[in-house]
Structure formats: C-alpha cells, structure tokens
Amino acid sequence: MNQDTTTYPRRLAPIASLLLVLAPAVNLVWRGGTGYGFFLLLAFSLYSAWAWRHDRSYFAPWREYGWYTAAMIVPLCVVIVQQALFGYWAPHQFDPLSRFALALPLFLLLCRLPSRYLTVVGWGCALGALAASAWIVVDRPAGGWNVADRLTNSYTNAIPFGDTALLLAFLAVFTFGWDTKARPLALVVKLAALVAGGFASYFSGTRGGWIAIPVFVLLLGLQYGWFSHWKRVLISVVLLAAAAGVLLSTGNIRERVAAAGSDVTLMQRGDKDTSVGLRLQLWSASITLFERHPFYGVGKGHLERALGDLAQHGEASTQIVNERAHSDFFSAIAEMGAMGVATLLLFYVGTSVHFWRARRSDDAVIRTAACGGLAISFSTILFGLTIDVLVPIQVTVLVSLLTATFLAIIVSRRRELAADAPRV
Template sequence: MIFAPSLIWLSTALLFFAPAVNLVWRGGTGYGFFGLVALSLGAAVANKRTPDYFKGLRTYNWYTLGMLAFLVAIMFQQLVMHYWLPRQFDALSRFTFALPLFLLLRQFPSRNLRAIGWGCAAGAIAVGAWALIAQPQGGWTDASRASNAYTNAIPFGDTALLLAFLSVFTLGWDGPRDWRMLAVKLLALVGGGYASYLSGSRGGWITIPIFAILLGCQFHWFVHKKRLWVAALAIVVCTAALLSTERVERRLEDATTDFSALHHGDENTSVGLRLQLWQASFRLFTEHPVYGVGKGKLERALGDLAAHGQARTEIVNERAHSDFFSTIAETGAIGAVCLLIFYFGLTVHFWRERRNQDPTIRAAAYSGLAVSFSTIVFGLTIDVLVPVMVTSLLALLSAAFLAVIDARKRELSHPAVR
C-alpha cells in the first residue's frame, strides 16, 4: 500500500514528538497522539474498501479485544445502571484510538517507526534535565519530591523510568555497537533514572529488576557463563550503589517504619491508609460483585462507608491507588475480566515475538513487554489507567511497537517493499 511521503514523514515526526514532551509540556503528548489519530482515521476512511488495510485487527485479535474491552464494558455498565458520566470514557478511549493508529503505522516502513525509540530517549533526557534545572531551593526532598505542574510524583517517576529503559530496549534496532547511538541512549537511561530517583517513587522501582531481566534476555546476557557473570556483577554493583544513596535508603526505611507501625496497631501511615483503602474497595466489590458501584462513583461509595463507620474518612478518595482495586470496586467482576483481557492483549503478541532472530522485531517485542509489564506493576500501587497523559503514551507506545513488528515481518517476507 502506497502512502504520500509527506504523510509518512509527518507521522514520523509526531512519533518522535509525543513521547519526547510527555513530562515537560502539559498536553504535548495529547497533541501528538491526536494528530496521529486524525491521520489514521483519514487513512481508514480512504481505505475503507481495501480489505487488507483492516487485516491487522484480526491478525492481532487479542490486542484488538484488549483495547476495546474496557470502553465497551463501561458503556454497558452506564446503560444498565442508568447513569451518564462521559468523563469516565476519556482516559480509556485512548486505547480504542490506538487501533486505527496501529492500522496506519503498520503500513509504514519499519525504519520510520524507529523514531518512537528516539522520542523516548529525548523524553528521558528532557525530564532529567528539567529535574536538574527546575529543582526548588534546597533541592528535591521527601517533602518536595520531583514532579511537574500537572502530575504528582508517582506517575512522574514511573513514566520517567519507563522512558529511560525504553531508550535502551530500542537500542536493539539502532545498532548497539555504534558508540554515538550508545552514548545518547545511555544518557537517556541516566536522565530518566535520575528523575525517577528524585521522585522517590518506590513502587515503580520494583520494575527495575524486571527491566534488567528483559534486557538480559534481549541482548543475550544470560546465554554464556562469562556474560552472565558480567551482567550479574553489574546488576549487583548498581543495586548496591542505589541502595547506599540517602534518598533510596530513606524511602525504604519509611516503608519499613510504616509496616512496623501497622504491626503495632498504628494504621495512620502511608502504607496503613493505603491498605485500608484497598480493604474498603474490596468490601465494595463484595457488596456489588457484578457491576461494581459504577465507574466514577468510588469516592461517593467510600464516603457512604465512612458515614456509617465502616471506613475512615481519611481514605475517602476518587481512586483506590491501584488499578486492580479501583477496577473491582467500580466495575465489579466484569471490570476484573476486562482488566485481565487488557493486560493479556497488551502482552501476548509481544511475548510470542521475543525470540525472533531479526533484531528489529526482537527489540520491538521486548520494548512492548517493557510497556505491558510496567503497566501491570505500576498499577499495583497507583491508578495507571486514569491520567490521560499516561494512557495516551501507553496507547501510542503499544501501537507503535506492534506496528514495527508487523511492518518488519512484511519487509522480510517481501524484500522489495523495504
């Protein structure tokens, strides 16, 4: 299928732009994302009579289902429960928009789609520089953790960490032996990692060993005994260095102190209040097991529990600080099934291609796995699927990495189309 060069290069520019500005320009990722969506919808209309254009939705059927499940379920829930809160469709609609975006991007040459990797690197470097330049007087502290004007420290640090590691995962298709590319990508790893470190987002730090294992599998660190020892030594040294820093040591000590206080009956701590919030959310699920209390109605439901003395007023919140507990409380068992379908659809096609011998496909597969695994892990302690800037980025990354796999497969099957 032939597209105008101007369309391809505009899309390439937007692929770079959207992740590059995610943490330094409010709304920037949204502008880039919807620019691409507008182009993709136009292309879909122009090719509505071309059956092969929509073939990707069937080929990657679990991805298609995963991107649609939540939106359909919430529409059905509001219809059954007779209420209308259109705001609840906002963030999750980004995943539905990822489908026409994927259909467009899969038609492009894979070399153009590699811009997404450089966009992640630019975003990680930009947020690292911003954290260094914009620090308040006295520096970033536990009382003033690194964040920006439009998000709090947790999604800020988690996203910075994801962009940092995606810079290295995508090095697999850029040629890791080129020292110039390696230098830029390693600078991105340091920049994004530094911003995450300053954010104190300890829940997101759980993904670091997962990222390390995925990188080891991608670059075959664990194949030979010598490489395994070198990789293990590097991981141990880096871990020891991080654990010895004052900020990491203090954040881990705070968590230990919270658990100790909880053990002695003091629930008025960060960990204690979060556990109570999860317990209250599970209680709501047991009382409304099928449809939940309604998407967007969690705060009111928690307020009702508090009014009847069944929960503390301190935990009344719009979200449960966990994708899982927010989902089961607001959308019940139907929502839990949709969440599992979403996670599976976001993972399975990348998992199947992780051992592909082509470095471009393998890099895209491991990049996609990094996105899916981090989404799952981050969602254990924060609502990942709520901030629009986060869902826009995740939808774009998943569509782009899957499109790289599909486009590269086509190029390998038909060398003339490269």
C-alpha cells in the same frame, strides 16, 4: 491490492515519523503535548482508513492481532454498558480509556509505514527521559530534592512522573537494538537517557515503580543475549549487584525504604494511619465494596461516594475517602466488580501476548520491538499495583501510542521480510 511499498501512504510517512519522536519526548514537560501528537496521527489515520476503505487487507491487522484489538476496545465498551445499566451519565470517565480505542485506527496507519519510519520512536523515548531530568535543575527547591520535596512537574504528581520517566529511560536502551546507523551516537545518547530518566525517577521517590527495574533488566538480558553463557550471567549479576549497592547506599533510597519500614512498625503498634497503612485500608475497603457489588461494582466514577458511605457508617476511615483506590486492580474490583477484573486481565493479556510470541525472533528489529513492547505492558501491570495507571490521560495516551507503535513495527517488519524472501 499488492502488499508492497506502493500500498502505504508515502506522503504521511515523514510526518508520522516526526510525531513519533515528538509525542513521547514532550510527555513530562508539556501538558497535552503527547495528546496533540496522538490526535494529529489519528487524523491522518482516519484519512488513510477512508482512502483504503475498499481494501480489506488494510484492516487485516485488527483481525490478525485480535487480542490487541479486543484489549483496546473492550474497556471502553464495558464502561459504556455499565453506565447504561446503572442509568447514569459520566462522559469524563470515557476520556482516558478512549485513548486505547482511538489507537486502533492509528495502529492500522502505522502498520502500512516502513519500519524505518517507526523505529525513530526510540529517539523520542530517549529525549523524553532526558527532558524529564531537566526538572531536577529547573525546578529545584531550596533544600534540594528529598522525601518532603519530591520531583514532579506542574500537571501530575510524583508517582506517575517517576514511573513514566523510568519507563522512557529503559525504552531508550531497549530501542538501541534496532539502531543500525550512527550507533556510537545512539549508544551515548540512550545511555545518557537511561541515567537521566533513572535520576528523575530516583528524585521522585516512587518506591512502587522501582519493582519494575528487575523485570526491565531481565527483558534487556533476553533481548541482548546476556544470559546465553554463564560468564555473561556472572558479569551481569556482578554489575547489577554493584549498581543496587550504590543505589541502596544513597540517602534518598535509604529514606524511602526506612519510611516504609517505619510505617509497618507503626501499623504493628496499632497506628494504621500511615502512608502504607492508609493504602492497605483503602484496598481492604475496595474488597468490601466488591463483596457487596460483585458483578458490576459501584459504578466507575462512584468510588469516592461509596467509600464515603462506608466511612459514614463507621466501616472505613474518613482519611481513605478517595476517588481512586491507588491500584488499577483494586479500583477495578470496587468500581466495576468481576466485569472490571475480567476487562483488566483482557487488557493485560491483549497488550502482552503478541509481543511475547515475537520475543525470540531472529530479526533484531522484531526482537527489539517485542522486548520493548513487553517492557511497556509489564510496567503497566507492575506500576498499576500501587497506583492507578489507567486514569491519568498523559499516561494512557502515551501507553496507547507506544503499544500501537511497537506492535506496528513488528507487523511492518514482517511484511518487509516476507517481501524480501526469495520466491520458490
């Protein structure tokens, strides 16, 4: 069947476009809202897959972008095999990871849509960042936001809230690269989203998530050519230094940095039961569990019980008994052993490699999608150093949807450019 504009489901394009705006926009203000959009898109994608089941080209992106396909499906398969080998049944452990596997048919549908219907996701990210900042006013405590009262919403805690707000804020700026219409309006809205999402992250006090900011800036520089001339580099460095100086001079940042320093000082004096100290103890206990269960770990969902056993035998503090290790990596080695580490690395590679290859494209839409996709994948890695990113469903559904959309934009745009190329 010809690969032209007659092959995509025209009637689904406007609906899919609307859902791609709404899904990220409501992530931090409506519990389950992103999931509803995701599953509506999934229903359309399953219908589309059935309608095109005899057209092998419809399923070609799974093969052409094999690393992505493997990254989406292998984590769920590994957990299913683990439970079968260990002889236990915990279906709730499939829930977050299933969002990645379910994104595969959704990816196929999006690949068939014109890229202009997909790039609206940038407006959804901007609206999501702006919406997150609404909590600053709507839910403001009596004494204002501080270290004790950190900004969040009613269905998550401050860390994933702040990390997600920060990601949406920067994605708003990344996606300005493909805004060819109403550019002044897009610039105003998306810069406002950057500021709003940045303030939401700031008031959430998520220290770990802030380490992603330099990476976001480097990717923005790559996308917009900030480093193409020494003058641009100089201006960029001066502006970033000024911004960093302003932020470091604010009370909230100073308090969070001082708290970390205080924790380290107390640890040196022998007090390990600080915020940083307990996290380090938790990671150390995870390493101990990995050493005792090196191949397949203690079983996904069994970390709390395993830590409880260590505490009962005096090998760990009772204060660190937790269902998660507060790090994707340490949770992986404890719960799933070497297989977990391999799966996590596959996920990181599979969600990055195709964007990395497209990052220097001459086409603005492809380059924008590639840099935005790298922002999603790199932030998932960096956020996952200090918190379990791949556990909260509102996070996994957003990451899976955005990754599928940004990669589908690259696929769709390449098809359009090939169709427009002069035939020899």
